[in-house]
Amino acid sequence: MNTYDSLETRSPDEREAALMARLPQQVAHAKGSSAYFGRLFAGFDAAAINSRQALARPPLTRKSDLHELQRAAPPFGGLTATPLSALARVFASPGPIYDPEGRGQDWWRFARVLFAAGIRSGELVHNAFSYHFTPAGFMLEGAAHRLGCPVFPAGVGQTEMQVQAIADLKPVAYVGTPSFLRIILDKADELGADVSSLRKAVVSGEALPAALRQLLNESGVVVRQAYATADLGVIAYETPAEEGLVVEEEILLEIVRPGTGDPVADGEVGEVVVTGFNADYPLVRFATGDLSAVLPGISPCGRTNVRIKGWLGRADQTIKIKGMFVHPSQVAAILARHPGIGRARLVVDNASGQDRMSLHCEVPNPSDELAAALVNRLRDLTKLRGEVVFCAVNALPNDGKVIDDRRKYE
Numbered sequence: 001m002n003t004y005d006s007l008e009t010r011s012p013d014e015r016e017a018a019l020m021a022r023l024p025q026q027v028a029h030a031k032g033s034s035a036y037f038g039r040l041f042a043g044f045d046a047a048a049i050n051s052r053q054a055l056a057r058p059p060l061t062r063k064s065d066l067h068e069l070q071r072a073a074p075p076f077g078g079l080t081a082t083p084l085s086a087l088a089r090v091f092a093s094p095g096p097i098y099d100p101e102g103r104g105q106d107w108w109r110f111a112r113v114l115f116a117a118g119i120r121s122g123e124l125v126h127n128a129f130s131y132h133f134t135p136a137g138f139m140l141e142g143a144a145h146r147l148g149c150p151v152f153p154a155g156v157g158q159t160e161m162q163v164q165a166i167a168d169l170k171p172v173a174y175v176g177t178p179s180f181l182r183i184i185l186d187k188a189d190e191l192g193a194d195v196s197s198l199r200k201a202v203v204s205g206e207a208l209p210a211a212l213r214q215l216l217n218e219s220g221v222v223v224r225q226a227y228a229t230a231d232l233g234v235i236a237y238e239t240p241a242e243e244g245l246v247v248e249e250e251i252l253l254e255i256v257r258p259g260t261g262d263p264v265a266d267g268e269v270g271e272v273v274v275t276g277f278n279a280d281y282p283l284v285r286f287a288t289g290d291l292s293a294v295l296p297g298i299s300p301c302g303r304t305n306v307r308i309k310g311w312l313g314r315a316d317q318t319i320k321i322k323g324m325f326v327h328p329s330q331v332a333a334i335l336a337r338h339p340g341i342g343r344a345r346l347v348v349d350n351a352s353g354q355d356r357m358s359l360h361c362e363v364p365n366p367s368d369e370l371a372a373a374l375v376n377r378l379r380d381l382t383k384l385r386g387e388v389v390f391c392a393v394n395a396l397p398n399d400g401k402v403i404d405d406r407r408k409y410e
Helices: 012-033 035-040 063-072 111-116 136-147 159-169 178-191 210-218 328-337 368-382
Strands: 089-093 097-101 125-127 151-153 173-176 200-203 222-229 233-237 245-247 251-256 270-276 286-292 319-321 324-326 344-349 356-362 387-391 403-405
Touching: 012 035, 012 270, 063 097, 063 286, 111 136, 111 222, 111 233, 125 136, 125 159, 136 151, 159 178, 173 178, 178 200, 178 210, 210 222, 222 245, 233 251, 233 270, 328 344, 328 368, 356 368, 368 387
Parallel strands: 125 151, 125 173, 173 200, 200 222, 344 403, 356 387
Antiparallel strands: 089 097, 222 233, 233 245, 251 270, 270 286, 319 324, 344 356
């Protein structure tokens, strides 16, 4: 197998031991060098956070909270460990959320992703990610340079000019969104331009439906996906096996029950939480808001890190009922009082013409007493009346959904 480095084929036990050895150091660094984490972890001994069980105790930092944190303490909410003056770039994602980039090549760790997609030194990369405001263009450019690849900084838009550049320069690889790659190929067909030099692609930023993948493959471009965020860089990436996404070597990934920081069993859908080992932006237990699940076993490609299914939706399922916000954390608080309940979800509909909510719970031994207790707890926490519906164990879908909004407005 052709791998980027030997880290990718370590035994799972060796990798886990290495991550746990680094974890207390990173927690100590975050606590000592970042004002925000200094406050958040004030009551925790960094040296004691040396296992997954210990890591599950500190609170999460949610991506959805970054905007308010940064407004209160600009520009980065006190989360960075490197002063603004020592950074290489600063970006703005929608919100706005400001993202730092430290100095050094391939700061976002994308070179491993490009290598897994078959891109090699000397091959010209057509970079159709934006270079303005957001970091995606620079993420991929730095990775290409790390591999020894020249880059055409195409950015987005100006499709005819992009087609002309591809026809003239004959790049081997494309990086950008999958939908824009299709637009480029369609425009090339319309213009009668030869863009057949494109044979490899790394795509991100949006979903890659099976039908679109097939269409791009039939056009001669082998496409691999990457899952990344502007805060963390690469989280996971696709390999030639095309069976899930392999977790990147420089992060520690957890899947937690939405609305909580509690890890779920492998295979259960939950929220992706990442601890990175970046010295400039030491994010510990950073909740992405994305849903995924761990796949069993090791990738057929030979890489031994954990695999996830990819993006399965959003974890933040907060809704408003009769003027009141209801959060996944409130459902989690109910379950914490009743550990005998398996999966549960709050179903909201308006079939009767008014909003109605019912808490569906998997319970092996239901009782009237439990139903009454749950109804009361639901009312106490949400200030709304609701019903309780008991289900058989494993009756509810394993999709990470905690609040199911079935209301229809016609």
